[in-house]
Structures are given as C-alpha cells and as structure tokens.
Amino acid sequence: MSGPIMDQVTSVKVKLGLLVAVSVTLASIVAAVGAVANVPAWLSIPVTVALALGVTQLLAVGMTSPLRAMTAAARRMARGDYSARVTATSSDEVGQLARAFNRMAEDLAAVDRQRRELVANVSHELRTPLAALCAVLENLVDGVAEPDPVALRTALDQAERLSALASDLLDLARVDAGEAKLRSTQVSVAELLDRAVAEARVAGREVRYDVRVKPAELTVKADAARLHQLIANLLDNASRHSPTGGVVRMTAEATAAGWRLEVTDEGPGVPVADRDRVFERFGTLTEAEGGGGTGLGLAIARWVTDLHGGAIHFVDPAPGSTGARVRADLPREPRQHTPAVTRKPQEPVMTKPVDTPKPAPAPPPTPGPARPAPESGMDMLFGKFWPEAGVPGNVRAVLYCVGVGVLAAIILPFRDLGIGTFVVLLAAGAVILGFSVNRRSRFTQACAALCVLLAGTTVVRDAEWIAVLCLLAGGAVCMAGLVNGRTLPAFVLAGISWPLAGLRGLPWLGRSAQAVRGLRTSAAALRTILWSLLAVVVFGLLFASADAVFAEWAGAVVPDLKLDSFVLRAFVTVAVGGVVLAATYLGLNPPNVETGGGPVRPVARRYEWLVPVLLVDAVFLVFLAAQATANFGGHKYLERITGLTYAEYVHQGFGQLTVATALTLLVVWAAARKAPRATAADVVWLRVSLGLLCLLTLVVVASALYRMHVYQEAYGFTELRLLVDVFEGWLGLLVLAVMVAGVTMKASWLPRAALLSGASLLLGLAMLNPDAWIAQRNIDRYAETGKVDWVHLQGLSDDAVPVLATLPDDVVGCAIGDRQPSDDDWLEWNLGRHRANPLIRTEPTSSVTICTSKSAG
Numbered sequence: 001m002s003g004p005i006m007d008q009v010t011s012v013k014v015k016l017g018l019l020v021a022v023s024v025t026l027a028s029i030v031a032a033v034g035a036v037a038n039v040p041a042w043l044s045i046p047v048t049v050a051l052a053l054g055v056t057q058l059l060a061v062g063m064t065s066p067l068r069a070m071t072a073a074a075r076r077m078a079r080g081d082y083s084a085r086v087t088a089t090s091s092d093e094v095g096q097l098a099r100a101f102n103r104m105a106e107d108l109a110a111v112d113r114q115r116r117e118l119v120a121n122v123s124h125e126l127r128t129p130l131a132a133l134c135a136v137l138e139n140l141v142d143g144v145a146e147p148d149p150v151a152l153r154t155a156l157d158q159a160e161r162l163s164a165l166a167s168d169l170l171d172l173a174r175v176d177a178g179e180a181k182l183r184s185t186q187v188s189v190a191e192l193l194d195r196a197v198a199e200a201r202v203a204g205r206e207v208r209y210d211v212r213v214k215p216a217e218l219t220v221k222a223d224a225a226r227l228h229q230l231i232a233n234l235l236d237n238a239s240r241h242s243p244t245g246g247v248v249r250m251t252a253e254a255t256a257a258g259w260r261l262e263v264t265d266e267g268p269g270v271p272v273a274d275r276d277r278v279f280e281r282f283g284t285l286t287e288a289e290g291g292g293g294t295g296l297g298l299a300i301a302r303w304v305t306d307l308h309g310g311a312i313h314f315v316d317p318a319p320g321s322t323g324a325r326v327r328a329d330l331p332r333e334p335r336q337h338t339p340a341v342t343r344k345p346q347e348p349v350m351t352k353p354v355d356t357p358k359p360a361p362a363p364p365p366t367p368g369p370a371r372p373a374p375e376s377g378m379d380m381l382f383g384k385f386w387p388e389a390g391v392p393g394n395v396r397a398v399l400y401c402v403g404v405g406v407l408a409a410i411i412l413p414f415r416d417l418g419i420g421t422f423v424v425l426l427a428a429g430a431v432i433l434g435f436s437v438n439r440r441s442r443f444t445q446a447c448a449a450l451c452v453l454l455a456g457t458t459v460v461r462d463a464e465w466i467a468v469l470c471l472l473a474g475g476a477v478c479m480a481g482l483v484n485g486r487t488l489p490a491f492v493l494a495g496i497s498w499p500l501a502g503l504r505g506l507p508w509l510g511r512s513a514q515a516v517r518g519l520r521t522s523a524a525a526l527r528t529i530l531w532s533l534l535a536v537v538v539f540g541l542l543f544a545s546a547d548a549v550f551a552e553w554a555g556a557v558v559p560d561l562k563l564d565s566f567v568l569r570a571f572v573t574v575a576v577g578g579v580v581l582a583a584t585y586l587g588l589n590p591p592n593v594e595t596g597g598g599p600v601r602p603v604a605r606r607y608e609w610l611v612p613v614l615l616v617d618a619v620f621l622v623f624l625a626a627q628a629t630a631n632f633g634g635h636k637y638l639e640r641i642t643g644l645t646y647a648e649y650v651h652q653g654f655g656q657l658t659v660a661t662a663l664t665l666l667v668v669w670a671a672a673r674k675a676p677r678a679t680a681a682d683v684v685w686l687r688v689s690l691g692l693l694c695l696l697t698l699v700v701v702a703s704a705l706y707r708m709h710v711y712q713e714a715y716g717f718t719e720l721r722l723l724v725d726v727f728e729g730w731l732g733l734l735v736l737a738v739m740v741a742g743v744t745m746k747a748s749w750l751p752r753a754a755l756l757s758g759a760s761l762l763l764g765l766a767m768l769n770p771d772a773w774i775a776q777r778n779i780d781r782y783a784e785t786g787k788v789d790w791v792h793l794q795g796l797s798d799d800a801v802p803v804l805a806t807l808p809d810d811v812v813g814c815a816i817g818d819r820q821p822s823d824d825d826w827l828e829w830n831l832g833r834h835r836a837n838p839l840i841r842t843e844p845t846s847s848v849t850i851c852t853s854k855s856a857g
Helices: 012-036 041-060 064-078 093-142 149-177 191-201 224-241 297-308 379-384 395-413 417-433 442-455 463-485 488-504 507-517 523-546 548-557 563-588 607-640 646-674 680-713 721-745 751-768 769-785 792-794 796-806 814-815 833-842
Strands: 185-188 208-216 219-222 245-255 260-265 309-313 325-331
Touching: 012 041, 012 563, 041 309, 041 488, 041 507, 041 563, 064 093, 064 185, 093 149, 185 191, 185 224, 185 646, 191 208, 191 224, 191 245, 219 224, 224 260, 224 297, 224 325, 297 309, 297 325, 395 417, 395 507, 395 563, 417 442, 417 463, 417 563, 442 463, 442 751, 442 833, 463 563, 463 721, 463 751, 488 507, 488 563, 507 563, 523 548, 548 814, 563 751, 607 646, 607 680, 646 680, 646 721, 680 721, 680 796, 769 792, 769 796, 796 814
Parallel strands: 208 245
Antiparallel strands: 185 219, 245 260, 260 325, 309 325
16 A cells, blocks of 8 residues: 555555655756756756656555555455455545455355365265265165165165255255245243253164253243254264263253353363354364264354354353353344344354365365456556566665766766766666666667767767767667667667656666665664765865865865755666666667557459569669750750759759668558569569669669759758768668668568668768768868858867968958867767867958858858
8 A cells, every 4th residue: 555644545546646646746846956057948847747757656655556456356256266365555435445345255165165075065964964875775685685674774874864964955955035924822841951961862872961941931932943943953962972881961041132042062162262163154173072963063063053143152061061051142022133143143154164074074165266466557557568477676776777877967067078978878878788588689688789879979079969869879879789689660669668758667767766674773784884975074074184186186176065966966867877777778678669460461362562663773764864864954954944054953952862772661651562473473563663663772872962963052051961871871771681682582681770870870980080071071061162151060069179270371360250269178078079179279350351152051
C-alpha cells in the first residue's frame, strides 16, 4: 500500500486530492525557483515535469496495487489455488475491499478444503461397509458360508451402517440447504434421556449408563426428535470409546439461562488441540480407541445444538477422572435462528489441513504456477511491448547516474563545448553501456565506438551546428545499440522508448530507492562517506588558503555556488542524471522493438507489383529525357521555355529530387516485400525492374547534386546547402546498398548499415571542418567573381578563422568581424577556438567603408 501517512486517509477521493495538491505545489515551487534563477525554459520545464511525476509515483505507490493483487489472486482462484492473499494496510475503500477479499478467500479455501475432505472421507466410510457386505454376500453365493443368522446379521449390520451414514448425510444436506425446521413442544428431559439410554443398550455394548436429572421434573420446550438425535449421537460416541465395563454418565440440570447436558465416558479422552475439529464432518480421531462410527455424529450434534440456539463443546474431565466430557448448553425455549448460519461461522477456518492423520487424506489442491507478482500499472500500460520480468532494483546504476548528473552540473554551466562536455558524455556512455544487457553484442559495441567518435566533435569543432547534429546522431545510434535493433521500425521505437523509459522505469526506480534505504542500516558505509567528505573539505580549504596555485586549481574544479548558479546546477543535475538514468534503464530492460509481424504474404499475380514499378521507371526515364534536353539545349533554350535562369531552374527542383530519391527507396522496399519469388522468372523480373529503378535513381541523385553545385556557385555556400549535399549523397549510398542487396537477395544487414553509414558520414563531415570548407569555397568564389556575403562569413564559427585569415589585409577584417579571443579554461578547451585565438588577436577590425557584401543571392 501507500506510505504510512497516506494509509491514515480513509477516502480515495481525499487521497487523490492530496496527491494532485502536492504535485501541483511542488511543480509550482520548482518552476518559480527556476524562473527566479533565470533557468532556461527548455531545461526547467522537463525537470519540473519529471520531479512532479517522481513525487506522484512516490506518494501514489501502492494506492492501486491491492486492486492488481486482487486481479492476480482471482485468476489463481479460477485455477483452484485459494492461498493468495492481498496486503491491505490503508484505511480507505481500497483497503476495506482488500480485507473483504481476504475474508472471502479464506472462506472459499475452507469450503474447498471441506469439499475435498468430504469426498475423501465419504469414500473411505462407504468403502469399509461395502467391502464387508460384498464379502459376506460373495461367501453366501459361492457356498463358502451358510446363510445362518450370524452371516445374515453381519450383512444386516453393514447395510444398517450404510443406511445410518446416508441418513446423517441427508440431515447435513438439509442443514446446508437451510431446510431444517424445529417443531417445538414441551419435553420431559428425564423421559427423553431414559428412552435414549434404552435404545443405546440395544446396541449391545458392554458399558453401564448413569443418568441424573436435576430437578427430576425438568421440562423444556424443544424439538423432541432433534434432541433425541443429539443425545443418541452423544451416547453412541461415548459408549463406543468407553472400555468394556466402563460407565457412561449423563447429567441434565437447570441453569440460569436454560439447562445443561453433560455426557462423560471413561475412554482415552480428546486432546485439547482436537476438541474443535471433532465437531467437523468426518472429524473422527483415528488414534482413539473404539471407532466404527460414520464420522458425522458430533457434527450433527453441533447442528442440533445450534438449531436450538445453544452451544456444545468438550471440557476438561472432572478432577481425578479421565475420559471425554462433552457439554451442551441449551435454552429453555429455542431461540429465533437463521438456517443459513447454522454452524459454518463457528467452524475454524484453516488454509491448510491439520497434521492429525486421517483415514484417507484429501488430495492436495491443484498446483498453480509460481506466484507471480501482481502486475503494476506500468505493466498493464506497456503490456507485451515492454514487460519488466525479473528486473531487480540496482542501487549502483542509480548512484552512477546521479554521479554523472553532478559531474555535468559542475562542468557544463557557463562553459562552451570542449573537453568538459566530452568528459561528461564519456562518463554517461560508460554508465549506460556498463549496465546494458546487450553490451557484448558486436553491433552494440560498434555503436558505442561510433558514439565516442561523435562525442569527440565537441573537442575539435567550434561549430555548434555540426556538434549538435553529431550529438543527436550519437543519441540515435546509442538507442539502436541498447535495444540491439535490426530493422528501421526497431530504430524508431528505440528512439521513442528513451523518453518513455522515464515513465516505464518508475517502478524499478522505486525498488532501487528501497534498496538505498536499506543501505542506511550500514553504519560503516555511512561513516566512511561522511568522514571522507569532511576530510576533503577541511584539507581542501586549508591548502587553498595556504597556496595560490592550489587555490586556482580548486577554483577551476569546484564551481561557484551562488544562489543563481546553484539553482541552475541543480536543474542540470536532475536533467542530465534523469536522461542518463532513462537510457540506463533502457539498456537494463530493453523493450521488444522487433515487432515480428510474421511473413509477408506476396501478391498472387506478378503484374500486381510489376506494373506500378515499370510505370515509375517510365516516369524516371521521361524526367531524365527532360534533363538531357535542358542540358543540351543550353541556357537560352531554358529561358525561352521556362522563363527561368539556369540558377533559378536548378534551385527550384532540388528539394523535389531529394524527396523523389527517398520515395524511390520506399517503392523498392514495398515491391521487394510483395513480389513473389517462387520461380526463377519472378526473381529475374524483380532484379531487372528494381535494378533499373535504382540505376535511374542514381542518375537523379547525380542530377540533384549537380543542381546544388550550380546553385552554390551562383548564390554562395552555406551550412544548410552543404548538409543537404551530404544527405543527398547518403541517399545515393543507400541506393547502391539496395542494389547490392538485390544481387545477393539478402537485405537483413541493410537497416544497420544505413544507420551506421549515416552517422559515419556526419562524423566525416565534422572531420572535414565544414565551416572552414564553406569559408574556402566562398573565398574562391570572391576571388573569381568579386561576390561575397561578409555577414555570412562573420557568422561562421572559429573553425573558419584560419581560412578567413588568408584573405587580403584590406578585407580580412570584414570576414573576421568583431570576434574576440576566447578565454577558455581547460574544461572548455576546443581545438577550433585554440587555433583561432592567435589569429583573432592579430587581425584588424572590419571597416565599414570597404565591408560591402556583393552577392547574387
């Protein structure tokens, strides 16, 4: 259930209200603190939402777990296992329902146990007289024994025993059905006892009966037949267990509330532990002397007593005597009763059988599967896509992720990309990979190596746009490696699963938090942590005050803890630690991203896929014919036909060609899935039609790249245009890979190859130093045409400064602009800025008179 504080709340509505109030209050406080400390919204909003979810999970844990536990227990009961119970600690409606469910489960377990024992014991009780009766009758039929009075008497005794058992079972059936009714009359107790004793003597048992009634004229209002049944069963039980020559004493006396009947024998008695059980059906003690009863006599006696509104139980024998002593306290007049509650509420409820041996042990309950933990809300939400089977809490994983968050809070704020960023990324990757269940997979290891290289761009490049793209690509590669995906849908689901891991992993985080609370019991570990922190702080302060160099080093490592910076660092700790923790959980418990939709059903006829593909081929051929006409016709022909310059013409169609290339890959994928391959002709048509389409697509890719080149020569080079060039080239590489897959007819490697090649091309672009390349192309264009966009060159990163410094002295200041040398510490050292600093210090500032941009674009 929920925590001790929430357990005291007696209403689910109030609990939900408190939960909403606390979550909203916390979110408002966190948001307000972030706003005061000028924390950017892109950082404060996710942290606020994450903290609100965490508090909600902490306070709401267990509020609905009894409902899930009851669902699991009900399923087990449907399989015949009634041992499941629900933990109920709250006082609200859910807790009351859980306790009522437990009582119902106990009653069902008792009923099921009694049913099993009834079947076993009735079978045992019927087997003995039936076997004896069959033996006597077989002897008579086979002539082994003569039909003398002794043999017939034996057969009659067994038949009468069967008849008595049937009568007792019928009486108890009436009790269970609620059909037993009393016919009350005035009954003389003395006469009733005398008749019962006279009948008992007929049984021929060698015992004596001592009957005493006080007062002798005691008369009660009761059902004479039922009372006779009660007394007869008690006498039968006492005489059967008494030794030969023993005395059975029966006493009836008036009491303040009614009258009391006691029957005492001189047998072995009834152990205290079994005094309640003997009143159950077939509760006969097999180790007691005597026997031969049906096992239902005392159960009927208790039923008759309850029917009259009385009570019956065994008590200790009188001092100085032995044997069993049963006492029945009855009212002078039968009380109003409810047949449905005759005796069952007074029967002891047991969830497992007693240890006393029985004549025929009842069969054990049908064993169910091992007790599963009740499904959590997250299990029901994510279902089979993301089960959480046997993922224990991991304290080390949580602590390492918190450590990465603290490290990020110390290094990242107020610093540019550099060594510190790379250190944080390296630490996060080490934690994520270290706890990944797929860390030994070659694909996962390749992804990890590529992620390290992509993270390294923060050290060598100052251009934030390429560094951010590399980090995003590294995140995508990391997610694909963690889930060990093999298909494009798996990669997409892996990316979606990363933020969802913050929600899916909340139960796991709760289990880890419980383990952390368990560590508090370790005084040695706690003392070690405290003394270590104290020693570092004390000696660090002493050395910092004693040595200026040490103080500078300490100042570079230990952050400034002003209020604003402290709040910002706290937000960074939660954000980075949470992101790393989500990725760590994704590695510990990856979802089932491989959907496995089953084999694709190909089309029945070849033309169903071939005709669309051939039509696309035809459209490509017409387009390429138009391209050839435009190229051979020259610019004048193009202007006469379209009214566009060639630069405008090529710019107008580049985006569409890129989309057409991507759609072509989709067409090839769909056709390859639906095309049948039953015959050699099917395979030939598949290879020829799709191969032709891929070849035409490569021509389109070349056309698109040429168009972009012409456009850049006319209007200049920019980061976006270079990035689009790389993307188009990657699409062309994918087309080549598809052609290889078509030749080998094996494409399982293609999705992973596409992912890794795309990230590798982006890494290659970063290594190319894109800002420097763009600057060089624009400088070359300026040298040839005199056209340049100085504003754009000034907006390039410091990576381009070494190239810009090669401009003539009269214009170099126009390109470098108002750049200032960076004042980086060692944690934000960056190769691009490091190379640019000496050049920026020596170059003059721009002059307004000569820094005039001349660009056709």
